[in-house]
Amino acid sequence: xxxxxxxxxxxxxxxxxxxxxxxxxxxxxxxxxxxxxxxxxxxxxxxxxxxxxxxxxxxxxxxxxxxxxxxxxxxxxxxxxxxxxxxxxxxxxxxxxxxxxxxxxxxxxxxxxxxxxxxxxxxxxxxxxxxxxxxxxxxxxxxxxxxxxxxxxxxxxxx
Amino acid sequence: xxxxxxxxxxxxxxxxxxxxxxxxxxxxxxxxxxxxxxxxxxxxxxxxxxxxxxxxxxxxxxxxxxxxxxxxxxxxxxxxxxxxxxxxxxxxxxxxxxxxxxxxxxxxxxxxxxxxxxxxxxxxxxxxxxxxxxxxxxxxxxxxxxxxxxxxxxxxxxxxxxxxxxxxxxxxxxxxxxxxxxxxxxxxxxxxxxxxxx
Numbered sequence: 001x002x003x004x005x006x007x008x009x010x011x012x013x014x015x016x017x018x019x020x021x022x023x024x025x026x027x028x029x030x031x032x033x034x035x036x037x038x039x040x041x042x043x044x045x046x047x048x049x050x051x052x053x054x055x056x057x058x059x060x061x062x063x064x065x066x067x068x069x070x071x072x073x074x075x076x077x078x079x080x081x082x083x084x085x086x087x088x089x090x091x092x093x094x095x096x097x098x099x100x101x102x103x104x105x106x107x108x109x110x111x112x113x114x115x116x117x118x119x120x121x122x123x124x125x126x127x128x129x130x131x132x133x134x135x136x137x138x139x140x141x142x143x144x145x146x147x148x149x150x151x152x153x154x155x156x157x158x159x
Numbered sequence: 160x161x162x163x164x165x166x167x168x169x170x171x172x173x174x175x176x177x178x179x180x181x182x183x184x185x186x187x188x189x190x191x192x193x194x195x196x197x198x199x200x201x202x203x204x205x206x207x208x209x210x211x212x213x214x215x216x217x218x219x220x221x222x223x224x225x226x227x228x229x230x231x232x233x234x235x236x237x238x239x240x241x242x243x244x245x246x247x248x249x250x251x252x253x254x255x256x257x258x259x260x261x262x263x264x265x266x267x268x269x270x271x272x273x274x275x276x277x278x279x280x281x282x283x284x285x286x287x288x289x290x291x292x293x294x295x296x297x298x299x300x301x302x303x304x305x306x307x308x309x310x311x312x313x314x315x316x317x318x319x320x321x322x323x324x325x326x327x328x329x330x331x332x333x334x335x336x337x338x339x340x341x342x343x344x345x346x347x348x349x350x351x352x353x354x355x356x357x
Contacts, residue, residue, distance in 0.1 A: 009224060032224060034253060037245030044214030044243075045221035048186070051206055051343065052225025053351045074211035077339030 001127070002031065005134050008054040009034060011042030015061035017087035017153040022059070039064035043071035046082040055138060058084045062091075062106040062147070063099060072113040075143050083137040084115075084145040085130065092150035095158050107147060115143040123152050162279070163300060165324035169263050172305060172323050173234065174199040176261065179313050180232070184222055184350065187335075188215035188235025190270045192263055196234060197335040203349035206342060207335045213242030216260050220250050223258035223317075226350070230257050230313060237264040237278045237322070244287060250318050251292025259312045259319040260288070264298075265327045273327060288320035296320040 002010065002025070010025045011034040012018060025033045036042050042058035049056040060068075065086055075082045090096070090103030107117055116136060120129045130146055137144040169191065177185070177200040185200075187193045187207045196205055206222075208215055219233035240262045250258065266279035278284060288296040295315055299305050299322065308321055336342055347355035 009221060032253075034220075034224075034249070037248050040213065041217045041243070041246050041249055044211060044217035044246075047211075047214070047343075048218035048221025048223070049225050050221075051218070051346050051350070052184075052222040053347070053354065054221070054225035056221065071211050071214055074208065074214060074339065077210065078343040079340045080343065 001131050001134060002057060003028065005055060005138065007031060007057050009045065009049045009056035010059065011036050011045055011056060012059035013039050013061070013064050014059070015087040015089075016156065017148060018059045018085070039067045040071040043068050043075055043082065047074055047078060047080050050080045055081065057134075058082060060084065060086055062086055062088045063102045065106045065110055065145075066102050069109055069113060072110075072115065072143055076114050079141040081137040081141045082143045083134050084143065085148065086145055087148045087153050088150045089156075090150070093155040094150065095155060110143075110145050113143065115145050117145050117147060119147045119149060121149045121151060126152070163324070165265065165300070165326050167300070167302065167305065167323060167325045168328070169195055169265065169325040170198060170330045172263065172325060175305065176232070176234070176309055176312060179309055181313075183230040183232050183313065184226065186215050186219045186222065186231065186233045188233070188239040190236055190239065191329070192234050192236050193335055194330065194333045195263065198330070198333040201335065203345040205335070206346050207337070209337050209339070212239055213246075215239055216243055216246040216250060219258055219260060220246070220253060220255060223255040224253065227257055230259070231255075232312065233258070233260045235260070235262055236269065237262055237266060237276050237284065238268045240284060241277055241282070247288050247291040247293070247320070254292065254318060256317050258317045259321070261312060262322045263325050264322045265325050267327045269327070269329065278322070284322045285320060293318045293320045297322075299323045
């Protein structure tokens with residue numbers, strides 16, 4: 001799907017749910033995998049990539065969405081396309097109580113910044129939803145987030 | 160470490176750099192760097208930021224990767240750069256050959272009352288850049304140093320970093336366009352032509 005959309009820059013602070021996708025991006029000659037120190041770097045990079053005529057995608061877990069909030073103002077003010085694939089933590093069989101707070105705030109905080117949200121609760125729906133989110137973001141130039149439920153990825157095992 | 164008092168004039172430094180820009184793409188960090196760039200060389204190929212503090216260097220990285228044949232200059236302030244220090248590490252990992260990050264370092268938060276920043280209090284940005292993998296990184300104090308650095312900023316294999324120590328003397332405000340969508344569209348049209356509006 002990222003290939004079909006000719007995405008060139010894939011930024012991420014990884015989550016286990018993105019591991020396979022990141023490997024695929026790294027193996028793809030036409031795409032550049034760009035690890036970040038904090039998620040807001042990927043938001044700012046999307047503006048530069050688009051100014052230069054390239055599409056980007058940002059991968060993160062729900063805790064990282066809070067790090068993006070002010071920078072998302074730039075994406076929305078400048079009408080830059082930014083699809084975000086966010087794996088949720090802290091909502092389904094979570095072991096780590098510190099994850100719950102940003103998990104609860106992820107959707108409302110992104111919505112407050114004008115980001116279009118789509119939630120995926122089953123693995124079968126991911127393909128279709130991500131495809132629709134990519135098209136919506138690139139065709140209408142705005143932030144679009146797909147929240148992939150923890151139920152789909154599974155809770156991290158602490159053992 | 161003993162403090163060395165900045166003597167360079169920010170407006171003149173920016174004008175001297177942009178005089179040699181040719182077709183370079185410029186990203187302006189929020190605040191005074193925007194006014195400096197607008198005063199020196201207003202162009203649709205300048206992208207001025209009015210928010211998103213800490214993001215200028217990363218905008219530069221995305222642009223440099225998308226346009227590998229064009230030189231990309233990020234010109235920002237010390238407060239803005241300090242907010243995005245991690246981006247120096249991210250740029251170091253990507254090694255964009257065409258990117259130069261230039262910090263106009265007055266050691267102050269100039270837009271909010273001239274409070275001291277970390278660079279007045281012992282933090283050396285060029286050291287961070289160097290340790291992050293920039294191919295060249297330096298702190299510029301004198302006009303003679305700036306003169307030798309200007310060709311490097313435009314031509315040396317990147318990523319290149321320079322902190323230019325400038326006085327805290329404010330220059331008259333020269334305000335560029337501030338509507339974000341307009342700034343984006345005019346930049347893309349100037350760079351990409353009709354493809355910008357597809």
